[in-house]
Amino acid sequence: MSWYRNTVWFVKGLREYTRSGYESASKHFNPADLEVNVAGRSFLITGSNSGIGKATAKEIAKRGGTVHLVCRNKERAESARGEIVTETGNQNIFLHIVDISNPKEIWNFAEKFKNEHKLNVLINNAGCMVNNRELTEDGLEKNFATNTLGTYVLTTALLPLLEKEADARVITVSSGGMLVQKLDISDLQSGSGTFDGTMVYAQNKRQQVVLTEQWAKTHRNIHFSVMHPGWADTPAVRSSMPDFYQKMKNSLRTEAQGADTVVWLAVSSEAPKLPSGLFFQDRQPVATHLPLARTHSPPGDEEKLMEVLEEFSQKFKSTSSG
Secondary structure: OHHHHHHHHHHHHHHHOOHHHHHHHHOOOOHHHHOOOOOOOEEEEEOOOOHHHHHHHHHHHHOOOEEEEEEOOHHHHHHHHHHHHHHHOOOOEEEEEOOOOOHHHHHHHHHHHHHHOOOOEEEEOOOOOOOOOOEOOOOOEHHHHHHHHHHHHHHHHHHHHHHOOOOEEEEEEOOHHHHHOOOOOOOOOOOOOOOOHHHHHHHHHHHHHHHHHHHHHHOOOEEEEEEOOOOEOOHHHHHHOHHHHHHHOOOOEOHHHHHHHHHHHHHOOOHHHOOOOEEEEOOEEOOOOOOOOOOOOOHHHHHHHHHHHHHHHHHHHHHHHO
């Protein structure tokens, strides 16, 4: 069955996820959707010093939004901020240095942020694909810590701030790779069996889809969405998937094309008219499972994922405040 999933996913990817797939889909876009002014609205974007995160930040800045860049590397983040300010003329670009793989740091940042800023839109873009099993200083497997737990902690911590605003949105950048994975809560930190970084990443991305669906059920005043940017030419793809990059580099989307749906979900008036909790590709909601792939999980597993992440989250919250 895994062979079937991988084959179907790759064929689908060649047709839809490449630059030509974007060009085909974009023929049906309404340009007016992005002809908006979002001055006065506040956007927080993780992993925004390069790739899709930076491309998203630029587009929002062009439209007048206040942008909070949340990055791990101070030097690269300052360079990105300078570039965004220069290109857009928007001075309301703020920088926060936070390691999204460190839940204590996230809690501390969020508590401070809530006291100093408002927030209309949270964009969970930071991610990593570590191909060998590595642990953080907290003993967490690094992919899980960044992609799943980091996303959960930051979103959970900022939900009270988002609840205060009209038309609040949370957007999470996932991956079509999640289509080859069924939610597996038995080994969240990938401690058993052979470690395959690509499949661990895909499992994390499946978890992000589940998180989005679950949050949408419980927080009705916020519009949640999760999306696949397609196969884009980003520094992360080049470093984490060098073989894939070499094979596909002439067909990959630009960073701006990869960011297009994130921007659309963040600023357009059309996005929140669709139900909360959906998975998007090229401005359209799409299925979260391949036909016949057997990747559906029991509702109990999805609820259990939320319970386990909440336990992790509270453990690090009490540590950070104590």
